[in-house]
Amino acid sequence: MSDVVILGAGVAGHTAALHLSRLLGREHRITVVSPNSHWNWIPSNIWVGVGKMSKQDVVFPLAPIYARRHIRFIQAKAVAIRPYGDAESDRPAVDIVHTSPPEDGREERIRYDFLVNATGPNLRFGATEGLGPQHGTTVSVCTADHAVEAAGRLRGVIERCRAGEHQTLVVGMGHGTCTCEGAAFEYVFNVDNELREAGVRDLARVVYLTNESRLGDFGVGGMVFNEGGYQTTSELWTESLFRERGVEPILGAHVERVEPGTVHFETLDGTHHALDFDFAMLLPPFGGVPLAAFDRDGTEITQQLFAPSGFMKVDADYSGKPYEQWSASDWPQTYQAQGFDNIWAVGIAFAPPHQISRPLTSANGTVITPSPPRTGMPSGVMGKTVALTIADRIRRGPRAEAHRASMADMGAACVASAGANLRTGSAAAMTMMPIVPDYTRFPTGRSLDDTRGELGLAGHWVKLLLHYMFIYKAKARPGWFLIPE
Amino acid sequence: MSDKVQSPVSDLTGAPLPTERTLRYRRNLAVQSWKFALFNARILRMVLRGRH
Numbered sequence: 433m434s435d436v437v438i439l440g441a442g443v444a445g446h447t448a449a450l451h452l453s454r455l456l457g458r459e460h461r462i463t464v465v466s467p468n469s470h471w472n473w474i475p476s477n478i479w480v481g482v483g484k485m486s487k488q489d490v491v492f493p494l495a496p497i498y499a500r501r502h503i504r505f506i507q508a509k510a511v512a513i514r515p516y517g518d519a520e521s522d523r524p525a526v527d528i529v530h531t532s533p534p535e536d537g538r539e540e541r542i543r544y545d546f547l548v549n550a551t552g553p554n555l556r557f558g559a560t561e562g563l564g565p566q567h568g569t570t571v572s573v574c575t576a577d578h579a580v581e582a583a584g585r586l587r588g589v590i591e592r593c594r595a596g597e598h599q600t601l602v603v604g605m606g607h608g609t610c611t612c613e614g615a616a617f618e619y620v621f622n623v624d625n626e627l628r629e630a631g632v633r634d635l636a637r638v639v640y641l642t643n644e645s646r647l648g649d650f651g652v653g654g655m656v657f658n659e660g661g662y663q664t665t666s667e668l669w670t671e672s673l674f675r676e677r678g679v680e681p682i683l684g685a686h687v688e689r690v691e692p693g694t695v696h697f698e699t700l701d702g703t704h705h706a707l708d709f710d711f712a713m714l715l716p717p718f719g720g721v722p723l724a725a726f727d728r729d730g731t732e733i734t735q736q737l738f739a740p741s742g743f744m745k746v747d748a749d750y751s752g753k754p755y756e757q758w759s760a761s762d763w764p765q766t767y768q769a770q771g772f773d774n775i776w777a778v779g780i781a782f783a784p785p786h787q788i789s790r791p792l793t794s795a796n797g798t799v800i801t802p803s804p805p806r807t808g809m810p811s812g813v814m815g816k817t818v819a820l821t822i823a824d825r826i827r828r829g830p831r832a833e834a835h836r837a838s839m840a841d842m843g844a845a846c847v848a849s850a851g852a853n854l855r856t857g858s859a860a861a862m863t864m865m866p867i868v869p870d871y872t873r874f875p876t877g878r879s880l881d882d883t884r885g886e887l888g889l890a891g892h893w894v895k896l897l898l899h900y901m902f903i904y905k906a907k908a909r910p911g912w913f914l915i916p917e
Numbered sequence: 918m919s920d921k922v923q924s925p926v927s928d929l930t931g932a933p934l935p936t937e938r939t940l941r942y943r944r945n946l947a948v949q950s951w952k953f954a955l956f957n958a959r960i961l962r963m964v965l966r967g968r969h
Contacts, residue, residue: 676934861956890956893949
């Protein structure tokens with residue numbers, strides 16, 4: 433019998449767990465360790481954040497699904513990895529701390545033969561003073577609860593507009609190194625749509641505050657589209673949407689601190705600015721979930737497994753070479769941890785070799801560059817890929833070759849709704865292939881056949897289809913595995 | 918606060934605005950149904966072509 437332990441039950445971890453339950457017989461044990469009792473389809477948090485959906489529409493309890501799939505579920509957070517075992521046993525282990533009553537706070541050490549680190553992001557609101565719903569004055573849509581709070585605050589803004597007050601709404605990134613610009617982009621246009629539906633758009637100033645140096649960068653260095661026989665850029669395409677909707681972009685910004693009602697930021701030219709707001713949804717930078725690692729004798733080896741950012745080092749090129757030398761082959765293919773053939777890191781948990789967008793610093797030396805996105809579709813693909821590798825190694829032996837899924841070989845869809853109505857809704861729907869540009873295969877870095885941007889009602893239908901389809905899949909309903917990641 | 922300057926909003930006056938016809942197309946059920954099918958076909962093609 434083999435013990436497979438998966439840390440995290442987000443898109444990557446949950447996908448890996450479901451596929452392993454399909455691929456392996458019941459003689460093997462699959463264990464999912466997650467501090468959260470519920471699964472959250474995070475892309476739809478945007479709709480929760482404007483009041484178009486309830487929290488219940490985007491979350492569901494994990495325990496019944498795992499019970500049905502014969503997966504052991506432990507509601508706990510992992511705190512340490514012991515890849516060489518400990519004084520008692522040479523079997524590798526993970527230290528966990530339970531997070532649900534009545535065991536809340538109880539520490540436990542569980543053994544594994546194969547480990548998947550899919551712990552997702554550590555939401556680092558603390559990186560910017562005054563940021564976030566807990567200790568600051570800004571809201572977030574990173575979790576369903578955050579989104580519920582954001583919707584409540586937005587309702588307040590709309591009520592004040594209805595009373596004739598002018599309001600300033602700021603949406604964007606709360607730090608110069610944030611990722612997930614697509615989520616902020618989507619939220620700002622949903623907010624714009626809510627204000628229009630309420631008939632108060634003329635009383636609201638809507639500002640998009642981003643660390644992107646150009647609109648349409650999205651943390652992937654922008655895209656080139658084939659539009660009507662001409663090559664055009666995602667920058668022009670995005671600028672057109674911002675102009676049409678009257679959303680004011682502030683680019684290349686690093687938020688330094690937030691005070692009640694005022695956001696302070698630096699821009700790439702080195703100047704400092706203050707912007708007053710009545711409502712601000714600013715995303716935090718992501719870090720790795722804090723995990724330590726120890727040798728068998730208890731010596732700390734965290735730096736061997738993890739980058740300083742807290743993300744796990746895998747089969748990527750971490751040499752730190754300059755932008756001009758970056759290549760698609762820098763990106764990991766198997767997600768196997770460096771030095772271990774039984775540990776993998778998938779989704780946000782793996783350490784990217786570098787950004788995808790050109791790295792930029794302000795005149796003062798402040799890094800203002802989007803971090804590479806690796807959520808959603810790529811996370812699911814990575815989860816499945818690692819599940820296939822583990823299943824092969826259990827069935828065929830430890831020499832079975834690892835499955836591969838580089839972000840330089842996989843595509844992604846980013847559908848940013850801009851109004852949720854079946855007849856009058858809209859969305860900016862983008863596809864890119866591959867995510868990491870490969871200039872050795874494509875002159876523009878990506879396939880012009882598959883890299884497209886569309887605006888219109890169809891995009892909203894796609895977004896709605898993805899919502900229902902992926903929740904169906906995550907619930908492991910009949911035929912779930914036929915739905916691609 | 919002395920070094921604070923006005924918020925540097927980007928100038929978008931050079932960005933193209935959609936025409937009335939384009940805006941109608943973006944909500945036309947027949948056009949959008951076709952685009953919906955095309956978009957899904959493109960995602961499927963990416964999944965099948967991806968080397969993973």
